[in-house]
Amino acid sequence: MKDIVRSAYRHPLLVGEDLERLVAAHHRCEVEKGKVLIPEGQVAGEYYILQSGLIRAFVHDYEGSEITTEFFVAGEIAIVPDSLFQRSPSKETLVAATNSVLWKISFDDFQLLFHQVPGFSEWGRLWFTQQLFAMKQRSLEMITAKATDRYLRLVTEKPQIIQHVPLKQIASFLGITDTSLSRIRKEISQ
């Protein structure tokens, strides 16, 4: 039943007893579409492993309009790392884009386990490595790829998004206007 949690912590050095201690620290919660998990300006006190549904992160630009910074899908960890680990007010808002089922762990529990469970810090290092790599790829793609290609890649990698999220939010994630995205879609469908 907590398999989704277990598989989120998959790592060679993290097995048996140790892994189960981690898993046990997570608590199930269901949220409805629109529910704000972590609001802007607040210090994040937990992170979430997403079992089902879709979580969106966004910031506000200098004009006050929303820019989507991330979409979290099932199996991923919905988190605001800099707020959580630097204990600083979050610049991002985490909100449920659809009804979702999550497994929550508090920062305090995490912190305890990070020091006590062998292999956990190793797992964390790998998780960060992968996140950093993914984010570098994203920066690179914004530079090298056309908007059309960025959209197509999103569609193939996270098709769930297209079904459930308004075009405007997808567009801001891709770095274009909703008008442009609408035209791109038209172009593609021909």
Add this chain to the structure above:
Amino acid sequence: MKDIVRSAYRHPLLVGEDLERLVAAHHRCEVEKGKVLIPEGQVAGEYYILQSGLIRAFVHDYEGSEITTEFFVAGEIAIVPDSLFQRSPSKETLVAATNSVLWKISFDDFQLLFHQVPGFSEWGRLWFTQQLFAMKQRSLEMITAKATDRYLRLVTEKPQIIQHVPLKQIASFLGITDTSLSRIRKEISQ
């Protein structure tokens, strides 16, 4: 003398004996402009703390042309995290953009200390957090800011770069052509 190394590991949980063990694992090396520290396709076996000079990271796009992905300046850690920590061939090349003085630590030494030195994993988590945040900022900037503003921010944050690096390399880092950057510079100077 190794102050630059010490200050790179500044963290509340990393002091005294423990810190000195880390510092002792670093070895000084001098490199000339053009020296490749980590070539594409090879598994990174170390990382570097930069005392003076300038290190550039780049990848090749689908057409084979260089895209600068990062500039490392004095005090920063020149590293290819995914190659180092996943033991995978590097997609990036690390090259000295000017003559530089570095403090090198091997992956094996790092790995040993990561497990033995209390507080080191905590430091690492914070370092990753900051890196990830910076990279998110960069993605966001590529979306929201005009090329002119991206250039101006680079100039104020890392002015060393402009003096020492050819325009083409700066342009690819900013996601524009050298032609455009040349025009932007002209525009600014008026």
Add this chain to the structure above:
DNA sequence: TTGTTTTCTTGTCATTTGGCAAGTGATTCA
């Protein structure tokens, strides 16, 4: 169901940036 709001599409025109090519200096190196 009706009315209201949100979402999406489309048209027109402006702005940003790219592609290509020519030309000028500067640097390198044999």
Add this chain to the structure above:
DNA sequence: TGAATCACTTGCCAAATGACAAGAAAACAA
């Protein structure tokens, strides 16, 4: 020193995208 290469600038035109506005379609609420 001369020839080659590299770095930068500039002009011209094309392509991609944005801004604004109107209207159609869909979702939502009373």
